[in-house]
Amino acid sequence: MTETKVPERTARLEEQLCFAVYQAGHAFTRMYRLALAELGLTYPQYLAMLVLWDGDGVTVKALGERLSLDSGTLTPLLKRLEAAGLIRRERSRQDERQVHLYLTDAGEALREKGACVPAAMGEAIGEIVNSDGRLLGDLKALREALLKASDHS
């Protein structure tokens, strides 16, 4: 037993799962950037619009839960969408703490142009890698495990 205590090399960057996720995320936003620029949207703005296209009138809070984002991120993002004329922000009469989000006609109209974005992406790469939804499932499981493990509450 030659106890060769190698000075505990930290794992190589490229072999770490966190880095792979980090890089894949950047690659995705880069990929979406061009297509979304034609819609005048950033990627996070596009995600917000996806939620509203799925059904508007939701509150900022509900949107935040769907996207895992807080008001510190959403408030300025939503103000930009409002300034772009895509949504309206209306404070609730029943509960004046809440702000409901509605699509304008322009925001509704953008849905169709937005609809072809994931299709274009999907054809380019989706089937190649995500053959049977396995990767998607793995990532969801990963996220769950991460959230569970980092539940500092």
Next chain:
Amino acid sequence: MTETKVPERTARLEEQLCFAVYQAGHAFTRMYRLALAELGLTYPQYLAMLVLWDGDGVTVKALGERLSLDSGTLTPLLKRLEAAGLIRRERSRQDERQVHLYLTDAGEALREKGACVPAAMGEAIGEIVNSDGRLLGDLKALREALLKASDHS
């Protein structure tokens, strides 16, 4: 054949691969945040230190290629690491365009504390999901496909 042309619903957010990657990335940085805060590092700073621990003296350019980040991101980040006393930035004598990055004693000393970070993470979640490196491989393949597809050059 009842041709019910449903108004082309955009895919649900939660079923989109890009969103899963986006969410997993956030979950990772959240998970790392606490452990890294004890080292006084952010997650991107930790990635930079990983590269330098793997071998210092590299240029900003080389670091950027390793991390897929440009000088716009790296210059201020490296200045912060320098201000924290972890690295030195030295402009090359041979080629004054280049800046080489060296670990200080403090930066070198941080390696050991940093070494237990991925271990703690890995034990918490690594084995659960990444049973045999399949997920890692899938993500790398995904990244490759994305970069290839978005090679606007």
Next chain:
DNA sequence: GACAATTTAATTGTGCGCAATATAAATCAT
């Protein structure tokens, strides 16, 4: 050797992402 083209960093400006805090409204407890 002079000058154009390329390369490397740094700078500027915009938009997330998130912690911490503030503010105001609603709810709860007495």
Next chain:
DNA sequence: ATGATTTATATTGCGCACAATTAAATTGTC
């Protein structure tokens, strides 16, 4: 009903991420 607690949004501040530009050094060409 009044005061304490909780909830929803907004604000502030810091640190990425990246496009676009600038500045300076190097290389290539003639």
